[in-house]
Amino acid sequence: MSDKQLSPYLNEFEDIPGTLVFNTFRSRQGFNLNQFCMSLMKQENRDKFKANEAEYLKPWKLTPEQNDAVLKRDYLKLMQNGGNIYFLAKIFSTDGFPYLVAVSTMTGMSQEEYSKMMLGGGRGIKGNRSKSNPSL
């Protein structure tokens, strides 16, 4: 989306720190990746994927960045390359991890730190509203 002129509607979201809104353009970018994720809703496909991940990924025609990020379970990179969390959930569910664990990996915090933050009431809103006005 970098070379694309965003609409005023989408531009507003770009001001929110640490947030990637899954819009129609990102949906286009992530189509193959997200469809690969959907294939993991069948046990036979989960078995095949676990047996040989690189081989299983080939027919899905992911970009090299997407392919690498799947193998590394780099969820932030997957989001940046058109992935959506509800599709990516099929990967971490296949791995036997809940949302909390997978989501924490995107934050730069350890899982323990993230869980502790949630138990303490979650990430505060102050200072997290706007890139252009961090004091908000």
Add this chain to the structure above:
Amino acid sequence: MARITAGVTTSHVPAIAATIDLGKQQQPYWAPIFKGFEFSRKWMAEHKPDVAILIYNDHASAFDATIFPTFAIGCADEFESADEGWGRRPVPIVKGNSDFACHIAQSLILNEFDMTVVNRMDVDHGLTVPLNLLFGDLKPEDAWPCEVIPFPINVVQYPPPTGKRCFDLGRALRKAVESYPRDLRVVVFGTGGMSHQLQGTRAGLINREWDTKFLDGLTKDPIGLTKIPHIEYVREAGSEGIELVMWLAMRGALNDDVKEVYRFYHVPCSNTALGHIILENQ
């Protein structure tokens, strides 16, 4: 004629599904959450609806990346629990009401809400978790105590519908229900929310103050809530907090005057601020 007697909103956090399926409801982390629904389960058992119209979002389960219907309605006779990557949930099959759902779809479309009619789909945690929270931790051999019409709204791919559009849809839904000739007691569910963000470095965001204002507004000033733009939901309540537009669809289906009979708010439930409210039509 059919009539809407009450509305229920609740978060539909997937970790609740895993907790029920693994029988961990009594663990210290989960016990207060299930305790928060004790009143609600009693209320629902006494309220005895014939049909629940359950507004939720599909989480890339029935609909893959090929199609994102903005407003859809499940018209099938029954709906199986989806395999979201860890097998199908061991819950009763969801029995629909095909005749009523087809009537609602027709009425909504003729009232200018262009529904996608779904004749076959699996239902994911977005639908089965609210059923569990209000009807109990039932096993596959049990039966849900009422019929359920699944009503998925897209909040996954932006732009989702606006809060106002959802509220107006709710109003049209009320007309559709009230024009059905059979005597049915209907409860409308609005699910998802409250503040949460499941992605990016801002994940884990919770905004209790904003959530509380939203809960207050739901009862007393829903028209005020319809003026909230998408940017405010995302900024204040997180990228997945946008699910709250579905609560406005429920609210639009109720009368202007409602009685708030119960409210529950708890942080954290996994990554989420869990919110729940029961409103009875006056």
